[in-house]
Amino acid sequence: MKIAIISDIHGNLEALKATLKDIEKRKVEKIICLGDIIAKGVHPKECIELIRKKCEIVLQGNCDFYFSIEHEDLNKKSEQEQKRIKWNQSLISKEDREYLLNLPFCYEFYMSGSLVRLFHATPIANNRAILNVDSIETKYKMFLPSEKTISQNKADVVIYGHIHPYMDKIYNKTIINIGSVGNSFDVIRNQNKDSDVLETTKSNYLIIEGEYGSKEYSSDISFQFIKVPYDIDKELEDENLNIEKENYRFELKQGMYRNMTKINDNFRKLGVDVDRI
Numbered sequence: 001m002k003i004a005i006i007s008d009i010h011g012n013l014e015a016l017k018a019t020l021k022d023i024e025k026r027k028v029e030k031i032i033c034l035g036d037i038i039a040k041g042v043h044p045k046e047c048i049e050l051i052r053k054k055c056e057i058v059l060q061g062n063c064d065f066y067f068s069i070e071h072e073d074l075n076k077k078s079e080q081e082q083k084r085i086k087w088n089q090s091l092i093s094k095e096d097r098e099y100l101l102n103l104p105f106c107y108e109f110y111m112s113g114s115l116v117r118l119f120h121a122t123p124i125a126n127n128r129a130i131l132n133v134d135s136i137e138t139k140y141k142m143f144l145p146s147e148k149t150i151s152q153n154k155a156d157v158v159i160y161g162h163i164h165p166y167m168d169k170i171y172n173k174t175i176i177n178i179g180s181v182g183n184s185f186d187v188i189r190n191q192n193k194d195s196d197v198l199e200t201t202k203s204n205y206l207i208i209e210g211e212y213g214s215k216e217y218s219s220d221i222s223f224q225f226i227k228v229p230y231d232i233d234k235e236l237e238d239e240n241l242n243i244e245k246e247n248y249r250f251e252l253k254q255g256m257y258r259n260m261t262k263i264n265d266n267f268r269k270l271g272v273d274v275d276r277i
């Protein structure tokens with residue numbers, strides 16, 4: 001069975017449409033979404049509608065939660081943050097918010113012998129970023145169960161979203177980040193070493209293929225990373241509706257997070273010499 005796994009649409013309708021079109025042509029039997037359908041882009045409502053129609057399983061991302069709850073401490077937040085919350089909430093209905101708040105945290109299945117566990121960011125919280133440069137110890141914890149996982153077994157394969165795409169092997173286990181459909185970027189960047197940014201700014205998703213539901217190791221399993229180009233300029237046609245349009249345009253066009261200082265500080269904490277890479 002072929003299963004497509006998508007994540008982090010962030011209200012980018014053109015990216016979502018291009019990705020779903022690509023999935024359709026690859027004869028996939030099931031689509032799973034790892035969350036963050038909304039926030040950042042101006043088309044969250046249309047994205048929720050499409051995701052509900054096309055995806056069999058949808059998990060909750062940190063933004064789905066954050067922009068759907070009532071913030072009782074709203075007045076204590078910075079003016080800019082208040083504006084962000086109100087704006088993102090104004091783009092979706094009460095029913096959309098209810099839908100997002102009721103999404104599950106985790107999904108699991110066996111495939112060709114491996115226990116595959118899916119969540120938005122970590123097995124404990126959906127708002128922490130585990131990066132490809134994190135330690136083996138930190139990455140190992142991604143395979144452990146928590147109160148929020150479906151089973152209490154250690155996973156063999158972990159698939160998550162929230163950041164940028166990579167794959168690694170640790171202790172016989174496979175950790176995969178599928179990247180983002182609508183807010184794609186790479187975090188290790190260097191003007192002299194970067195390739196064309198159009199490679200980065202495409203939509204990312206993953207296809208996993210194998211014997212669905214089988215606990216036997218006797219069949220093959222494969223992971224395919226796919227990058228789909230989409231019409232970024234068309235998505236930005238409505239950018240005047242966006243209260244964060246400069247940041248949003250920068251991220252979509254440059255394939256870089258709006259606050260590289262924050263990312264570089266995180267890297268330094270992990271012992272990565274960002275000034276030399």
Ligand SMILES: [Mn+2]
Binds near residue numbers: 008161
């Ligand atoms: Mn997220």
